[in-house]
Amino acid sequence: xxxxxxxxxxxxxxxxxxxxxxxxxxxxxxxxxxxxxxxxxxxxxxxxxxxxxxxxxxxxxxxxxxxxxxxxxxxxxxxxxxxxxxxxxxxxxxxxxxxxxxxxxxxxxxxxxxxxxxxxxxxxxxxxxxxxxxxxxxxxxxxxxxxxxxxxxxxxxxxxxxxxxxxxxxxxxxxxxxxxxxxxxxxxxxxxxxxxxxxxxxxxxxxxxxxxxxxxxxxxxxxxxxxxxxxxxxxxxxxxxxxxxxxxxxxxxxxxxxxxxxxxxxxxxxxxxxxxxxxxxxxxxxxxxxxxxxxxxxxxxxxxxxxxxxxxxxxxxxxxxxxxxxxxxxxxxxxxxxxxxxxxxxxxxxxxxxxxxxxxxxxxxxxxxxxxxxxxxxxxxxxxxxxxxxxxxxxxxxxxxxxxxxxxxxxxxxxxxxxxxxxxxxxxxxxxxxxxxxxxxxxxxxxxxxxxxxxxxxxxxxxxxxxxxxxxxxxxxxxxxxxxxxxxxxxxxxxxxxxxxxxxxxxxxxxxxxxxxxxxxxxxxxxxxxxxxxxxxxxxxxxxxxxxxxxxxxxxxxxxxxxxxxxxxxxxxxxxxxxxxxxxxxxxxxxxxxxxxxxxxxxxxxxxxxxxxxxxxxxxxxxxxxxxxxxxxxxxxxxxxxxxxxxxxxxxxxxxxxxxxxxxxxxxxxxxxxxxxxxxxxxxxxxxxxxxxxxxxxxxxxxxxxxxxxxxxxxxxxxxxxxxxxxxxxxxxxxxxxxxxxxxxxxxxxxxxxxxxxxxxxxxxxxxxxxxxxxxxxxxxxxxxxxxxxxxxxxxxxxxxxxxxxxxxxxxxxxxxxxxxxxxxxxxxxxxxxxxxxxxxxx
Amino acid sequence: xxxxxxxxxxxxxxxxxxxxxxxxxxxxxxxxxxxxxxxxxxxxxxxxxxxxxxxxxxxxxxxxxxxxxxxxxxxxxxxxxxxxxxxxxxxxxxxxxxxxxxxxxxxxxxxx
Numbered sequence: 009x010x011x012x013x014x015x016x017x018x019x020x021x022x023x024x025x026x027x028x029x030x031x032x033x034x035x036x037x038x039x040x041x042x043x044x045x046x047x048x049x050x051x052x053x054x055x056x057x058x059x060x061x062x063x064x065x066x067x068x069x070x071x072x073x074x075x076x077x078x079x080x081x082x083x084x085x086x087x088x089x090x091x092x093x094x095x096x097x098x099x100x101x102x103x104x105x106x107x108x109x110x111x112x113x114x115x116x117x118x119x120x121x122x123x124x125x126x127x128x129x130x131x132x133x134x135x136x137x138x139x140x141x142x143x144x145x146x147x148x149x150x151x152x153x154x155x156x157x158x159x160x161x162x163x164x165x166x167x168x169x170x171x172x173x174x175x176x177x178x179x180x181x182x183x184x185x186x187x188x189x190x191x192x193x194x195x196x197x198x199x200x201x202x203x204x205x206x207x208x209x210x211x212x213x214x215x216x217x218x219x220x221x222x223x224x225x226x227x228x229x230x231x232x233x234x235x236x237x238x239x240x241x242x243x244x245x246x247x248x249x250x251x252x253x254x255x256x257x258x259x260x261x262x263x264x265x266x267x268x269x270x271x272x273x274x275x276x277x278x279x280x281x282x283x284x285x286x287x288x289x290x291x292x293x294x295x296x297x298x299x300x301x302x303x304x305x306x307x308x309x310x311x312x313x314x315x316x317x318x319x320x321x322x323x324x325x326x327x328x329x330x331x332x333x334x335x336x337x338x339x340x341x342x343x344x345x346x347x348x349x350x351x352x353x354x355x356x357x358x359x360x361x362x363x364x365x366x367x368x369x370x371x372x373x374x375x376x377x378x379x380x381x382x383x384x385x386x387x388x389x390x391x392x393x394x395x396x397x398x399x400x401x402x403x404x405x406x407x408x409x410x411x412x413x414x415x416x417x418x419x420x421x422x423x424x425x426x427x428x429x430x431x432x433x434x435x436x437x438x439x440x441x442x443x444x445x446x447x448x449x450x451x452x453x454x455x456x457x458x459x460x461x462x463x464x465x466x467x468x469x470x471x472x473x474x475x476x477x478x479x480x481x482x483x484x485x486x487x488x489x490x491x492x493x494x495x496x497x498x499x500x501x502x503x504x505x506x507x508x509x510x511x512x513x514x515x516x517x518x519x520x521x522x523x524x525x526x527x528x529x530x531x532x533x534x535x536x537x538x539x540x541x542x543x544x545x546x547x548x549x550x551x552x553x554x555x556x557x558x559x560x561x562x563x564x565x566x567x568x569x570x571x572x573x574x575x576x577x578x579x580x581x582x583x584x585x586x587x588x589x590x591x592x593x594x595x596x597x598x599x600x601x602x603x604x605x606x607x608x609x610x611x612x613x614x615x616x617x618x619x620x621x622x623x624x625x626x627x628x629x630x631x632x633x634x635x636x637x638x639x640x641x642x643x644x645x646x647x648x649x650x651x652x653x654x655x656x657x658x659x660x661x662x663x664x665x666x667x668x669x670x671x672x673x674x675x676x677x678x679x680x681x682x683x684x685x686x687x688x689x690x691x692x693x694x695x696x697x698x699x700x701x702x703x704x705x706x707x708x709x710x711x712x713x714x715x716x717x718x719x720x721x722x723x724x725x726x727x728x729x730x731x732x733x734x735x736x737x738x739x740x741x742x743x744x745x746x747x748x749x750x751x752x753x754x755x756x757x758x759x760x761x762x763x764x765x766x767x768x769x770x771x772x773x774x775x776x777x778x779x780x781x782x783x784x785x786x787x788x789x790x791x792x793x794x795x796x797x798x799x800x801x802x803x804x805x806x807x808x809x810x811x812x813x814x815x816x817x818x819x820x821x822x823x824x825x826x827x828x829x830x831x832x833x834x835x836x837x838x839x840x841x842x843x844x845x846x847x848x849x850x851x
Numbered sequence: 852x853x854x855x856x857x858x859x860x861x862x863x864x865x866x867x868x869x870x871x872x873x874x875x876x877x878x879x880x881x882x883x884x885x886x887x888x889x890x891x892x893x894x895x896x897x898x899x900x901x902x903x904x905x906x907x908x909x910x911x912x913x914x915x916x917x918x919x920x921x922x923x924x925x926x927x928x929x930x931x932x933x934x935x936x937x938x939x940x941x942x943x944x945x946x947x948x949x950x951x952x953x954x955x956x957x958x959x960x961x962x963x
Contacts, residue, residue, distance in 0.1 A: 025900070028896070028900060028922060030922050031874075031875060031922070031923065032875060032896055033918070033920075034915075034923060034924060035874065035875030035879075035924025036892060037918070038919050039876055041918050058891075059891055059892050062891040062893065063891045063892050063893025063894070063896075065893065066891050066893035066894060066897040067896075067897065070897045070900070070901075281953060610917075679932045715929065
């Protein structure tokens with residue numbers, strides 16, 4: 009054939025400027041034809057290829073030269089516009105910076121949340137043992153389970169206990185309470201906690217060894233070498249330090265100060281019991297299917313533990329998922345989604361801002377666009393130019409965002425209760441991610457302006473007949489509406505969450521949680537409870553002292569119960585609390601029937617008090633004196649306590665049984681104090697306990713504080729949401745401010761004529777503001793139903809919740825409107841007070 | 852006035868002497884014949900375009916022909932600026948050559 013080789017022509021095609029392609033390729037075909045005639049096909053081909061190869065260098069230089077000169081031209085004009093309209097440019101970049109900074113912060117947080125427990129080398133194959141009974145699942149399992157599983161099932165490669173208890177540790181004259189993790193021999197073979205000193209091989213094979221974290225080691229030994237030193241626990245057990253590990257990373261669900269073998273602390277016999285008060289972890293071979301293993305091990309407890317008829321099923325749960333998924337209630341991963349969504353919304357608002365401001369200023373650049381088109385720039389070139397420009401601006405905004413993040417991170421950390429780090433220089437993926445984010449944002453934000461600008465007809469642009477006024481501003485208005493819809497939504501969400509938190513704080517729980525000190529009583533203290541109680545009550549500031557097996561905020565233990573007339577085939581479990589005398593008095597809990605436990609009735613040791621919910625279940629009309637039993641101890645009901653919230657308000661009130669069980673040591677002591685001298689009272693409690701049982705200091709805590717802690721997630725969500733709402737509104741206002749300025753400028757002639765004809769400043773401002781009021785009202789109309797929908801979904805998390813109320817919506821709408829008007833008013837006022845002569849002089 | 856490079860000078864001269872038939876193929880052929888060196892297309896077209904862009908040459912678009920695969924020709928002709936540049940170059944050349952003594956010129960002719 010007489011056409012040149014296709015591939016070589018393709019190369020040439022792409023090397024050439026598009027204006028030259030046709031002529032040069034045509035010329036070459038002509039010459040090719042001549043060569044073909046004189047020398048034949050093969051030679052012609054070789055000749056053509058030779059031509060192309062030897063021409064690549066000059067053509068390529070030419071090509072690059074033109075790219076660079078066009079680029080410098082684009083850059084020059086962009087910089088010129090930025091300089092001339094620096095106010096707009098600043099608003100534009102600032103908005104993007106804030107939006108990106110929000111995104112980066114949330115991204116850091118999400119990254120940290122998702123990284124939990126992935127630092128273990130064998131993270132994929134580690135599982136925590138779960139126990140399920142009565143469709144409730146928990147992670148406490150029996151001590152004897154791990155050794156049994158390892159013995160019975162070869163699939164269980166390794167297994168270990170893990171339970172953290174506070175223990176008093178002493179080295180020479182230094183003693184502190186430490187969170188001590190009781191573990192099994194294989195713990196460090198399963199989990200990756202790198203050693204700084206010593207070696208993991210020897211850890212826990214010798215039962216009397218202890219492994220410290222770096223921080224703990226520093227606390228006891230300073231700069232000394234801790235290896236081989238002996239630490240005494242609870243004044244009884246001596247253990248030798250055989251290693252120091254790095255501090256537990258913040259993204260570990262396990263938190264402890266030091267690791268010890270469980271056996272010397274709790275005694276070997278206990279590790280053979282089936283009482284469920286430790287967590288167990290196992291390592292499976294990576295190729296096995298955990299479901300298969302789960303099916304095999306499921307009935308292990310039923311097989312060995314013959315004490316009860318309860319069906320306890322053993323299960324496996326991946327360690328990697330522990331942090332983000334829970335067995336009941338809301339999975340924390342929901343918060344990851346919520347925060348990500350908020351970040352995206354704020355970023356979108358910033359992008360919309362950018363689009364709005366850029367397109368609103370189209371008149372400024374309209375001549376440039378016209379000239380470019382006339383000189384042969386086609387639509388593609390213009391799109392490339394404007395996209396490139398917005399990506400460039402986004403990259404500049406990224407620098408601003410990075411600076412912002414550096415300043416905001418400490419505050420954000422305290423809000424989110426994290427220690428996030430922002431180290432872009434050492435984190436290549438983060439840096440790459442950020443640049444990608446900026447490019448993406450620039451692309452999104454620049455796409456509409458690019459398409460919009462490039463669509464101008466050059467002749468109409470240059471003849472000044474192009475409509476850039478109200479007809480083209482429909483989309484801009486829609487964008488403003490979208491921005492404010494998002495802002496109003498965020499306001500509604502924040503307000504509702506605050507209302508709910510407020511509701512929880514002030515809700516009558518059915519008992520008085522104020523001025524009650526809680527002391528977590530350690531083993532050694534419990535025996536001396538009576539003496540301490542007596543001494544505490546000697547102080548007139550101490551009003552009541554009582555004790556119980558659990559605090560009223562988390563009554564969770566349950567047991568099967570029996571009462572007269574209950575269908576003996578059915579099986580009912582109720583929550584229970586073992587309490588001391590004065591329990592109901594301490595908490596101001598009212599009785600609806602009967603009396604509370606009293607020393608005057610010695611048989612009360614075997615009697616029961618139930619709550620109203622439990623009464624409902626029993627169906628007793630007159631409960632007093634009726635038979636009731638738990639643990640097969642028959643007794644009678646002596647009282648019914650009014651319902652109170654024994655767990656967080658996420659849950660309904662469940663039936664609760666109260667009993668006195670003197671042999672069971674009460675681990676929680678409650679001291680009701682007179683609120684007038686709090687510090688002295690706390691000191692008094694500490695001193696009294698220390699005087700009776702020296703060497704075991706206590707840290708009393710207010711019940712109220714523990715109560716607040718139950719709602720820490722909601723509290724945090726509320727605070728973060730509030731910050732983001734503020735930012736979202738700020739960014740929206742930046743956009744509005746710019747747009748208002750633009751609109752005022754566009755209508756300056758109209759305003760001037762109105763003023764000449766006698767319009768007052770007020771009436772001009774009204775005319776200018778009206779447009780915006782309509783937009784904000786529209787945004788409200790969209791945001792309200794959306795807000796109602798989303799927030800009622802969220803409220804469903806709580807069994808007890810406040811109503812959302814119209815007030816929240818009206819307040820959100822009013823706030824948005826007020827802020828918007830305030831933002832616009834500066835521009836409208838300036839426009840309305842301008843001297844009309846200045847404007848009309850040049851007409 | 853800018854001094855033309857040798858390829859630019861040769862191309863302008865080629866366009867000038869080819870008159871109405873000056874387009875890529877003829878220009879290149881003319882230069883190859885006159886210099887006896889094979890000029891690649893890149894070596895011709897890059898300076899040719901630059902000259903056109905800088906206003907030394909103006910272009911007119913011709914008709915497509917079948918031997919060109921239906922592609923059109925771009926004809927070049929000298930602008931006033933191009934003429935001036937050639938005249939300037941010739942003046943420099945002449946003045947530099949004329950500075951050589953007759954003996955020197957004879958020696959050069961012997962080498963050629």
